[in-house]
Amino acid sequence: MVQHKRVGTRHFTKGVTHVNQMTGREYRDIQRTIVPSIAGAVPPRFVRTICALVDFFYLAQNPVHSSQSLQLMVQALADFHTFKDAIIQAEARKGKKGVKEDFSIPKLELLQSFNGTIMKLGNLMQFSADVTERLLITHCKDLFPRTSRQIKDFTEQCVQILNRQESMEIFGLYALLTSRGAPLVNAIHAEDEDVTTTNPALSWVSRVLPDEVRSIHGPRPGILSGDALTAFQLNVTPDYKSLTPSDIRTKYALLDFNHALANFIRRSTLSGGEHSSWDPEHGRFRVWNKFRVQLHSAFQPRVIMPSRVVQAYPPSADFPLGNCDTVLIDAMGINGKMSSKLELPSYLSDPLLYVQFYRFISSPDQCPEVAMWVVERTYMQDENGNRHREGAVIRVTDITHAVELIPVYGEAPDKSLLAVRDNTFHQQYFLIAHAF
DSSP states (O other): OOOOOOOSOOOOOOTTOOOOOOOOOOOOOHHHHHHHHHHHHHHHHHHHHHHHHHHHHHHHHHSOOHHHHHHHHHHHHHHHHHHHHHHHHHHOEETTTTEEOOOOOHHHHTTTTTHHHHHHHHOOGGGGHHHHHHHHIIIIITTTSSOOGGGHHHHHHHHHHHHHHHHHEEEEHHHHHHHHOOOOOOOTTTSSSSSGGGGGGHHHHHHHHGGGGGGSHHHHHHHOOOOOOOEOOOOOOOOOOOOHHHHHHHHHHHHHHHHHHHHHHHSSTTSSGGGOOTTTTTOEEEEEEEEEEEEBOOOTTTSSSOEOOOOOOOOOSSSSTTEEEEEEOGGGGTTTTTOOOOTTOOOSSOOOEEEEEEEEOOGGGGGGTTEEEEEEEEEEEEETSSHHHHHEEEEEGGGEEEOOOOEEEOSEEEEEETSSSSTTSEEEEEOOOSSO
């Protein structure tokens, strides 16, 4: 199986079939990308078999179920059994003694009971060991260097350390509030939306003592989108503290950056008057190579999902055309309906993002065996007739999701392109339908 390269994902240079042991993270990475990776290299019925099985796994792990979601799960399993003969025909089911012509696998029989179990006992994730394994790291392994490292009283020492940490945090918050005469009752306010509940203490202090927010340690909501449903976090220190637009254009090889920046300013609500003739060559900018995006759970709106890193590094020896991730954006932000309060050209108050566009060329219904959207790069011609990628400058708050693309490899991928990051050189891509 061809495996595309992606930062944060283990890349098996010799394939995955020979690997004897993997972590749960690696299994999930392969499960998420296996369908588009094999599309074109095997018959459509084979792809549909794997797609049905992957869909079943994801549907079974839903934190919230309905009669409709259960029906989709049952149908996915039925589709697997309908098309699984394609695996036998391709001689892809093998054992120690060679090719097998049956599906006598006990775990496949177990899948038949998932629907009934969920209806009787609720979602299956309540039986997962992920939570306890994570607590083992945060409440035991991380604390081990701070103990006497003696097994006889290790548990008691860990409990004491955790109690002291909590006591110090509570006392610090109490001392801060009482020293400033702030109320000790944290009333629920409508403006304290879900994103801020990542850190209740921070939410409280930001309301009653906004000048003391920096004294509170822990996760922060960062920059909120206009609907307060998405949070963005930037490092305090930028990767480049002072670059001119020309510096950015050269360092990141963005031929249309000045033009894109000028268009952004022209679209901005306060771009009239003297600002409309602002020269993009003036002014200096702080530049970040990455930021984080954090969303609510699609199933439980009050649950905040772990943040995801979005990066955009300049060209280098390893990545000749740069090392960038993909996002979905709100198109309203680039069609002239801007609500950003910008003071131009003296400074730009909101973090900005330079993006290059893709367009959708195929829907899941047009390719049912893969059931994913297909996109391709978009290009434009400049005044000299040169063809280059179509780009624009937008607000970072126009981002709605961080997504992942996998190239459409076809029957035989170009192995010379697998040595570098795939998204740099290919033209068409599958938009990954499965979450992390």
